[in-house]
Amino acid sequence: YLDNPLTEDNKLIISDRRISINGSISTKMANEITTKIDYFNNKDKSKPIFIVIDKSPGGSAMAGYLILKAMKGSTAPIYVVLREYAASMAAIILTLADKSFAYAHSTILHHQPLSWNVGNLTEQREKLKRLEAWWTEFGGATAKKMGITLEEFQKEMYKNNSKGDWEELAVNAQKLKWVNHIVDTISDTSVLEEPQKVEPKEPSILSLLNFEETINAKGEVVVYLPRLSPADSYLIHNPDGYYQFR
Template sequence: MQLVHFRFIAILCALLCVLSVGQQQTLAQATATADDTAAEESSKDDDKDDDEEEEEEEEEEKADAKEDGKGDSDKDGDKAKDKDSDDEKEEAKSDSKPTPKKPKVDPRVKRIAEMEAEMKELKAEAALAKARQDAELNEIKLELERISAEASLESARRKKATATFSLESDLLAAENALLKQKFAKLKQESDLASLENMSVVSEITRDIALADNREKAKSRVLKAIEYKSQPFRGGELHISDRRIPLNGVITARTANYITERIHFFNNQSDDPIFIVIDDSPGGSVMAGYRILKAMEASDAPIHVVVKSFAASMAATITTLAEHSYAYPNAILLHHQMSSFLSGNMTEQAEQLEVNQEWARRLMGPLCDKLETTPEKFVKEMYENSSTGDWEEFADRACELKWVGNIVSQIREESVVKRPTTTNSSGSFIIIGGALEPLRFDGTEEVDEQGNRFKRLPRLHPFDCYFVHNPDGYYRF
């Protein structure tokens, strides 16, 4: 900014110099012009005076010539006129006073005087112009001095501001350095605290991991499973992880599930395979026949175990198995094959023939193992039950050769993980038009009369409740 001010001042000075030189040249030119004009006018006046004198001389000569050319006849008249004129002149002289004669002024002198006056006027104007120029120059000089002073003041202010800014910058830099030191100290303290926390967290995490590992170790059995060729000894049955559950109604899906696992375990080894029946009412003849044929084709021995209930096709599978076991209070049930016939008489007769053939194919091997005939076995069914559903507890069924062995204890060695299944009854109830599983978790309900009660699950066949229920609080 200061450099700009100096440049501005220099430009103004140059302009002032140009103006001063220009005015001086203009004044000199005016003075020279005035002198030349005066000289020209003086020479013109001289020429004019010469011309006037020559004209006067010519007029006098012409007048003399005219007077000489007049006749003598006029002389007498002229004399008389001259006499009269002389008399008149004398009278006029006697009457009037004598008039003094004005001195003749030289026109050159007059012209010179006028030129001198004009020169004075031009000099006065030149002096006035110079005075005005000096005044303007003085004003410009004053303005330059004022601008220079303002520039100096602005420069001083800027220097002061720069010094102040530099001082503040140094102060901020010092504060920033101090803050950095404090931050570094806090960071060190934070890192130290973080390390301590990490150490504590690491220790806690290690303890938690150790506890989790202990819990996982508790939730698993790390003992190796022993595959015994003779799993049943002294009334105790050891079931390995080569185990296949058979529960519920036997369908084609059930047959697929069981036969696939029989084939897999056979391909794996010749160790015993266990089909465990907790509760099965029987089911499809075709599906059951597939299971029987897979059992016959197995190189590994198949052991069938009944824990609660096996009826119809499930009981047939148990009886026809080479190795079969049951708890003494388990129930086995045999009856005639049943079907649902429909159509005309001919169609029903054809369906009956098919059913009789199935009965022959299944009941023939069953009666052979029981050392009886189909007719005698059917007769015994109705002798023991009016409906033909002949059920026996396992200890009695063992005597009838429906099951091979009665077990007092069963060791499920395949259960090596803590069970996580929920307690569900397996029953269903209609809610909002949909079939929903009914869980019996002891939730209390209220009926339409406002009475509180708890709902009991549906019982399996040949089961009953043994509950003290005098006020009907538990309901089926």
């Protein structure tokens, strides 16, 4: 295991102390990630742990919070690696990591949390307070790392996009301090078995995470998100309504 996994020719070497984030971030995923962080720490507290994001639109605020707390509590250094796309909660995990790496043309997207609140006026006010608390926690920490205020961060979001979806390629996001290092290549030494050449039916990432695609009453392909706990919210990029509630 390398103490410094970044080589002189700008190649990142990922070891088998590796954790994946793919698809929507759920409580189940958070529990698996925090358990693996504990496991790798108990095996060796000095060697790096890699959290690799291939493609994630974000997900549960509480799940992301648990992952960030586990990262902060880890004695072993944790490096977050982006290969393709990180939005919302996934982007926050990447940005708030002590050390992060990304391909130059991978994409990072930050935005304010969305609300699907229902209920009477008092209930909606209560839910809005919780949503604001999550945004203060995550948006405030992200703004602080950028060296600006939360209010300035919000203004920049809407300056870049009318929906507030601030999207940047990693090569530009590095200047904003959303990611630390831009790498040319990534070598994943954790791959020790040859992938199967023929798959009868390869399960999708969503299927593996219990987020099954289905057809709604309008004939649209959608994924129904699981019900959250009362104090939780979703930090997920959902511009086309692909993620829905029953």
